[in-house]
Amino acid sequence: MANRIHEIRDPIHGFIKLDSEERKVVNSRPFQRLRYIHQLAMTYLVYPGATHRRFEHSLGVMDAATRIYDVVTDPENIYHDCVRELIPRKNELEWGYWRRVLRMAARVMTLVICLSLMRPKRNCCRRALATST
Numbered sequence: 001m002a003n004r005i006h007e008i009r010d011p012i013h014g015f016i017k018l019d020s021e022e023r024k025v026v027n028s029r030p031f032q033r034l035r036y037i038h039q040l041a042m043t044y045l046v047y048p049g050a051t052h053r054r055f056e057h058s059l060g061v062m063d064a065a066t067r068i069y070d071v072v073t074d075p076e077n078i079y080h081d082c083v084r085e086l087i088p089r090k091n092e093l094e095w096g097y098w099r100r101v102l103r104m105a106a107r108v109m110t111l112v113i114c115l116s117l118m119r120p121k122r123n124c125c126r127r128a129l130a131t132s133t
Contacts, residue, residue, distance in 0.1 A: 073090070
């Protein structure tokens with residue numbers, strides 16, 4: 001399958017670009033579950049404009065991580081030669097690899113945190129069962 005670039009329109013970050021592999025992660029069932037979790041809990045009941053969801057938040061985190069990586073690895077922003085030697089150049093294969101790793105890590109960490117918040121605490125359930133018998 002050819003590696004195509006897909007775009008998702010975000011009201012805050014503009015167009016967020018994804019390749020085909022990243023789109024598979026976004027289309028996965030656990031990631032799609034984030035559409036139903038509010039980032040600001042029940043704040044939307046008081047402030048109607050506060051409808052930000054975890055799904056949009058995780059896409060924004062990925063885009064922000066990508067922009068930060070691009071700025072940090074830009075040779076114009078590196079002042080010490082010893083650091084410049086360690087960071088791969090944009091045209092090298094290694095640069096694209098680490099950029100993609102950072103994007104996926106930002107997205108996966110957001111997903112793991114969100115799913116851990118959704119999962120009921122097993123220890124609390126065991127304690128409740130132990131005290132009720």
